[in-house]
Amino acid sequence: MSALTRFLGDSPLRVILKLLVVSFLVGLVMHAFGWSPWDVFYAIQKFFMDLWNLGFHAIDRFLGYILLGAAIVVPAFILLRLANYRK
8 A cells, every 4th residue: 555545545546536526516516505615715704703703792791791790799898898897
């Protein structure tokens, strides 16, 4: 068994034939949906950009909730500490 056959997992001719068949099927499906390779690339890029932005939006919302709660909790804590300090 040659190094190339070991690397490809099969004979080079069979691998080329399999790649041609799979490429044809994928091309047929992409054509049916009206997709181009650039559409797929831009969709993947948009997915990661949205994921990135969503992550920062989630952090922003989380910090907003903390600040909203702190507006009530911190003054109440200070008032309770002052009330207990006198005793």
